Amino acid sequence: xxxxxxxxxxxxxxxxxxxxxxxxxxxxxxxxxxxxxxxxxxxxxxxxxxxxxxxxxxxxxxxxxxxxxxxxxxxxxxxxxxxxxxxxxxxxxxxxxxxxxxxxxxxxxxxxxxxxxxxxxxxxxxxxxxxxxxxxxxxxxxxxxxxxxxxxxxxxxxxx
Amino acid sequence: xxxxxxxxxxxxxxxxxxxxxxxxxxxxxxxxxxxxxxxxxxxxxxxxxxxxxxxxxxxxxxxxxxxxxxxxxxxxxxxxxxxxxxxxxxxxxxxxxxxxxxxxxxxxxxxxxxxxxxxxxxxxxxxxxxxxxxxxxxxxxxxxxxxxxxxxxxxxxxxxxxxxxxxxxxxxxxxxxxxxxxxxxxxxxxxxxxxxxxxxxxxxxxxxxxxxxxxxxxxxxxxxxxxxxxxxxxxxxxxxxxxxxxxxxxxxxxxxxxxxxxxxxxxxxxxxxxxxxxxxxxxxxxxxxxxxxxxxxxxxxxxxxxxxxxxxxxxxxxxxxxxxxxxxxxxxxxxxxxxxxxxxxxxxxxxxxxxxxxxxxxxxxxxxxxxxxxxxxxxxxxxxxxxxxxxxxxxxxxxxxxxxxxxxxxxxxxxxxxxxxxx
Numbered sequence: 001x002x003x004x005x006x007x008x009x010x011x012x013x014x015x016x017x018x019x020x021x022x023x024x025x026x027x028x029x030x031x032x033x034x035x036x037x038x039x040x041x042x043x044x045x046x047x048x049x050x051x052x053x054x055x056x057x058x059x060x061x062x063x064x065x066x067x068x069x070x071x072x073x074x075x076x077x078x079x080x081x082x083x084x085x086x087x088x089x090x091x092x093x094x095x096x097x098x099x100x101x102x103x104x105x106x107x108x109x110x111x112x113x114x115x116x117x118x119x120x121x122x123x124x125x126x127x128x129x130x131x132x133x134x135x136x137x138x139x140x141x142x143x144x145x146x147x148x149x150x151x152x153x154x155x156x157x158x159x160x
Numbered sequence: 161x162x163x164x165x166x167x168x169x170x171x172x173x174x175x176x177x178x179x180x181x182x183x184x185x186x187x188x189x190x191x192x193x194x195x196x197x198x199x200x201x202x203x204x205x206x207x208x209x210x211x212x213x214x215x216x217x218x219x220x221x222x223x224x225x226x227x228x229x230x231x232x233x234x235x236x237x238x239x240x241x242x243x244x245x246x247x248x249x250x251x252x253x254x255x256x257x258x259x260x261x262x263x264x265x266x267x268x269x270x271x272x273x274x275x276x277x278x279x280x281x282x283x284x285x286x287x288x289x290x291x292x293x294x295x296x297x298x299x300x301x302x303x304x305x306x307x308x309x310x311x312x313x314x315x316x317x318x319x320x321x322x323x324x325x326x327x328x329x330x331x332x333x334x335x336x337x338x339x340x341x342x343x344x345x346x347x348x349x350x351x352x353x354x355x356x357x358x359x360x361x362x363x364x365x366x367x368x369x370x371x372x373x374x375x376x377x378x379x380x381x382x383x384x385x386x387x388x389x390x391x392x393x394x395x396x397x398x399x400x401x402x403x404x405x406x407x408x409x410x411x412x413x414x415x416x417x418x419x420x421x422x423x424x425x426x427x428x429x430x431x432x433x434x435x436x437x438x439x440x441x442x443x444x445x446x447x448x449x450x451x452x453x454x455x456x457x458x459x460x461x462x463x464x465x466x467x468x469x470x471x472x473x474x475x476x477x478x479x480x481x482x483x484x485x486x487x488x489x490x491x492x493x494x495x496x497x498x499x500x501x502x503x504x505x506x507x508x509x510x511x512x513x514x515x516x517x518x519x520x521x522x523x524x525x526x527x528x529x530x531x532x533x534x535x536x537x538x539x540x541x542x543x544x545x546x547x548x549x550x551x552x553x554x555x556x557x558x559x560x561x562x563x564x565x566x567x568x569x570x571x572x573x574x575x576x577x578x579x580x581x582x583x
Contacts (some may be wrong), residue, residue: 010309013241013316014233017296018304028305037234042304050482055301134248 007031039063088150089120090157092139097159104131112152114145169207170214174203178432190527191292191297193494194520196432200439201447201516208209218437225434226499227390227404228427233290233319234408235423237358237415242409245316252310252472253317261286261465273508275333280504283325284515285461290315291495292523296530298487307482310472311489322496323352323406326399329500334397367415375422382419383426384413401499431495438502439516446513454517461575462522462529465490480541481534488498488533492526493519 005018016096023029028044030052037060042052058066082097093097098106109115119133120140121128126133144152175355181199185192255321264285268278281400293315297303327348330342359366370385386407394405411419426526469487501515 011241011244011307012303013245013312014236014290014296015303015308016310017307020304032303034303036420040298040301040303042301047243048479048481050306050478051485052301052304055304057298057301136181 024140024152029138071095084146085144086115086145086147086150087142088154090141090143090154092135092137092157094137095159096137096157098135098157099137101131101135102131103133103135106122108143108153108156111156112145112149114149114153115144116141116153117144165234166219166428167214167245168339169215174199174214174218174436175429175432178436191289191295191494191497191523193292193431193435196385197436197498197516197520199441200436201442201444203436203440206226215440218433218440221372221430221433221436222437222502223400225427225430225432225437225500226388226401227497228423228430229434229499230322230401230405231386231408232420232423232427234405235411235420237319237409237410238412238416239356239363240318242316243356243360245313246320249310249313249317249472252468252475253316253321255471256314256318256320256468257286259468260461261363263457263460263464267453268508268511271453271510272335273511276525277504277508277511278513279329279332280500281508281514283329283495283500284518285457285495287318287322287493287496287500288315288465288490289492289496289526290319290493292491292492293530296492296527299527300491300531302485305482305485307405307473307476307478307486307489310476310478311469314468314472314490317401318496319405320352323402324348326402326500326503327397329503330399331397333504344397347396351398352406355410359412360409363412364408367413370411370413371415375418378415378418379422382407382415382423384498399503433497434502435498438498438512442512442516447517450510451517452512456523457514458518458521461493462491462525466529466533481538484537485530489530491522491529493522494526497522541545 004118005021006019009047010020012018016032019031019033020061021029027046028049030042030044032040032042034040039058039062041056041058045051045053045152075076103116107132117138118141119129119135120142121136122138126141141153141157142153143150145153178196181195185195216492233355241394261282265278265282268281269275272279293311295446297308302308307418324345327344328341336344370378370381371382386404389399389407389410390403394400466484466487469485469490470483473483473486495516501511501519505512514537
């Protein structure tokens with residue numbers, strides 16, 4: 001179980017919303033999401049915690065770029081091995097025939113040779129799902145196999 | 161067609177001058193409002209360049225400016241913001257009203273201007289400028305500070321109180337007696353409550369009805385609706401500005417965002433025209449006689465605003481340094497003091513010049529107070545603590561040293577203002 005950070009949220013009427021985060025190391029950061037889309041990053045003064053010692057205004061593009069840099073990479077791409085294995089993430093759409101059915105029913109492994117090694121949900125990730133695992137709309141399947149195999153699974157899940 | 165030519169030339173010259181003044185204000189890093197007022201004084205009766213042909217147009221533009229100012233203010237807030245703040249901070253709001261409206265009302269009564277002018281001048285000294293203060297908070301990098309929600313809460317309460325105060329003032333100016341004034345109070349309280357209730361319950365429905373993907377349609381619909389409601393509100397003896405404010409509150413979400421982006425430039429244009437018009441209708445020769453009173457009133461209400469801020473921040477559990485920052489930030493007065501004075505000019509001719517001088521002082525002093533009140537107060541309090549041989553408490557008694565601190569920080573701020581003006 002990895003430690004989770006809990007930012008607190010404060011409404012700033014007429015300006016936007018402020019989020020505060022105190023790190024493990026005791027540093028206090030504020031992020032203000034302005035209603036006009038700008039962001040303000042504030043670093044609190046260790047001597048007077050009520051006050052921001054430094055603040056950085058960011059426009060929308062800068063904020064997005066910074067967020068991208070700060071986001072830990074979800075899944076490291078596999079290096080291409082000699083047997084040309086690739087990994088891809090395939091969404092289960094509402095139109096998929098397997099939405100609401102189990103992993104076993106797809107027979108993906110025997111049909112395509114590629115494996116569904118994990119399922120990502122908005123709430124959590126399920127590594128190595130068992131054959132009785134039931135898919136839901138919105139799931140992201142992590143598939144490993146050859147290029148052909150992975151493409152075949154993609155067709156299968158999409159209902160092609 | 162000769163009139164039209166003169167109108168175009170005058171209006172063009174006026175707007176161009178305002179644009180140049182606005183750039184100068186931006187370069188110097190303060191609000192353009194005082195420069196617009198000064199421009200109005202320069203152009204007006206008894207000024208350097210009296211305007212003739214465009215006066216009627218400017219007068220109409222000024223009315224639209226007030227309506228747009230309040231519409232955009234309403235768009236900034238959601239109904240839940242208002243109701244939530246009202247629940248948590250109403251005590252601070254009451255203290256704010258008592259401490260800051262009373263000095264203005266008392267001065268009007270002492271000058272023998274009568275009760276209606278007292279109500280108006282009380283409003284002028286009561287309402288801080290949300291526009292100036294929001295900008296100052298961003299410029300000083302204090303949006304993340306713990307005291308910022310307290311500051312914004314006071315501004316929200318003042319703006320909400322305007323929705324009740326303006327109709328009463330309008331009614332009093334129209335010459336209704338105490339009974340009529342009470343009736344207006346009940347009607348406006350009822351109207352505000354109903355609109356807040358509708359906006360909370362059906363805000364999404366209202367916004368969807370107004371919503372449009374086409375910016376042009378959205379602009380026309382929102383502007384048309386606002387002017388219509390403002391006109392009807394005026395007809396019902398509730399002020400037009402309040403009608404516009406309530407329209408702004410009723411719109412929320414994407415519509416509010418779109419309308420804000422579309423209407424901000426219009427607001428800037430017509431609000432500038434409004435400040436000029438206010439300056440136009442003030443004779444510069446009337447200002448020197450009231451300058452002393454304006455200065456005294458500015459100093460007193462700076463002190464009372466700082467006290468208000470300290471009280472509100474203390475209630476919110478903020479440490480002494482943050483309390484000083486809260487007080488100093490709230491000092492700035494601006495657009496709404498002028499809006500109120502503009503309504504009440506008819507009742508007392510000296511009210512306009514006094515309000516002009518008062519706002520000129522505080523719109524410049526406000527950002528300075530926001531910046532320097534806390535460092536100065538902190539330095540003085542630590543110095544005072546060190547002077548005492550028996551360090552019993554670190555908290556200075558606000559009744560004695562606190563007030564002298566405020567006074568000296570005012571003087572310092574005023575000196576800073578002077579030195580800044582000369583350089």
